[in-house]
Amino acid sequence: MKPTENIEEFVRLEKPCVTTGGEMDRRTIDDSFAAMDETIRAKKPSAAGVILRSRVARLAAAAVIIVAVGLLMVYRNPPVQPPPRTVGTAKSPAEMLTMISLNIAYRRGGIEAVDEQTSKAFEMLGSQSATVSIHELLAESNGV
Amino acid sequence: MIDEKILVRRFNRGSKDAFRMLYEKYKDDLLGLAITLLRDRSLAEDVVHDVFVSFAGTTGSFHLSGTLKGYLSTCVANAARDRNRSRSRRDVGLDAAEGMHCDSDDPIEHAIDSEKSGRLMQLLGHLPYEQREVVMLHLHQEMRFKEIAEALDISINTVQSRYRYGLEKLRSIMNSMVTK
Numbered sequence: 001m002k003p004t005e006n007i008e009e010f011v012r013l014e015k016p017c018v019t020t021g022g023e024m025d026r027r028t029i030d031d032s033f034a035a036m037d038e039t040i041r042a043k044k045p046s047a048a049g050v051i052l053r054s055r056v057a058r059l060a061a062a063a064v065i066i067v068a069v070g071l072l073m074v075y076r077n078p079p080v081q082p083p084p085r086t087v088g089t090a091k092s093p094a095e096m097l098t099m100i101s102l103n104i105a106y107r108r109g110g111i112e113a114v115d116e117q118t119s120k121a122f123e124m125l126g127s128q129s130a131t132v133s134i135h136e137l138l139a140e141s142n143g144v
Numbered sequence: 145m146i147d148e149k150i151l152v153r154r155f156n157r158g159s160k161d162a163f164r165m166l167y168e169k170y171k172d173d174l175l176g177l178a179i180t181l182l183r184d185r186s187l188a189e190d191v192v193h194d195v196f197v198s199f200a201g202t203t204g205s206f207h208l209s210g211t212l213k214g215y216l217s218t219c220v221a222n223a224a225r226d227r228n229r230s231r232s233r234r235d236v237g238l239d240a241a242e243g244m245h246c247d248s249d250d251p252i253e254h255a256i257d258s259e260k261s262g263r264l265m266q267l268l269g270h271l272p273y274e275q276r277e278v279v280m281l282h283l284h285q286e287m288r289f290k291e292i293a294e295a296l297d298i299s300i301n302t303v304q305s306r307y308r309y310g311l312e313k314l315r316s317i318m319n320s321m322v323t324k
Binding site for chain 2: 006007008010011012014015016017018019020021024025027028029031032033035036038039040043
C-alpha cells in the first residue's frame with residue numbers, strides 16, 4: 001500500500017464521531033417546519049395553477065381558448081356571403097329577352113335576376129333614336 | 145428503510161415526516177463535516193441549522209440531480225466557508241474536540257471513539273481551510289473530485305492539487321508525531 005493510501009484509509013476510517021444535541025434538533029426542526037409552512041403558504045396554487053400542472057389539462061385549456069376566440073371573431077365579423085350571381089347566357093339583347101332566357105333567370109335569382117337581366121339587355125341596346133327605319137326594325141327582329 | 149428519492153418526493157409534497165427522516169439521516173454526518181471545517185461546535189451547529197432550514201424552504205420545488213448527501217454536504221461546505229471568512233481569525237485548536245459527543249453507550253468504546261475523533265480533528269486542524277475542505281468532502285462525504293469542483297466552483301485540477309497537498313501535509317505531520 002502506498003503511503004498516500006495509508007493516510008486516505010486513516011482519514012476515511014476515523015470519521016468524526018458527532019451527534020447533534022436535543023436542543024439543536026428541536027430548534028432546527030421547528031425552524032425548518034416554519035420555513036416549510038411559509039413556502040407552502042406562499043406557493044398555494046390558484047385554480048389556473050392546478051389546471052396548468054397537468055399536461056392534458058393544459059392542452060384542453062389551450063383548445064378551449066382557441067375555440068372561444070374563434071367563436072368571438074365569427075360572432076363579431078360574420079362572413080359576408082356574396083349575392084348569387086346571375087350568369088348571363090344570352091349573347092345578344094334579343095336572346096336575353098326571350099321567354100326561355102327570362103325563365104332561366106327567374107329560376108336562378110327570382111324577379112331581381114329577371115330585372116337585372118332585362119336592365120343589362122337594355123344597356124347593351126344603348127340609346128336608340130326615336131325614329132327607327134323599317135329596315136333596322138326588320139333586321140333587329142330577324143336577328144341579322 | 146425508505147428510499148431517499150421517495151423521501152425527497154414526499155418532502156416536496158410538503159410531508160414534515162419525510163423531512164424529519166431526512167434530517168435524522170444526515171444531521172450527524174453534516175455536523176461532523178461542519179465541525180471539522182470550522183473547528184467550532186457552536187458555529188458548526190448554526191451552519192447545519194441554517195442549511196436544513198434553507199433546504200426546508202425549497203419544499204415543492206426541490207430538484208435533486210445527484211445525491212442528497214452530496215447536495216447537503218456542498219451546502220454545509222459553502223456555508224462553513226462563508227462563516228470562516230466572516231469570523232475573526234482565532235485559534236480554536238483542540239477545543240473543537242471537546243464538542244464531540246459520541247453515540248456509543250459503552251464507556252470504553254466511547255473513550256476510544258472520542259480519542260480517535262479528537263486525533264483526526266487535531267490532524268486536520270493543521271491543514272489550511274481549503275485543503276481540509278477538499279479532503280473532508282472527498283474522504284468523508286464520498287464526493288468525487290468533479291462534484292467537488294462543481295460545488296466549490298473551482299477547477300478539478302485545483303481540487304486535486306489541494307487534496308494532494310493536504311494528504312502530504314497530513315503524512316508529514318503523522319511522521320513527525322511518530323518520531324517524537
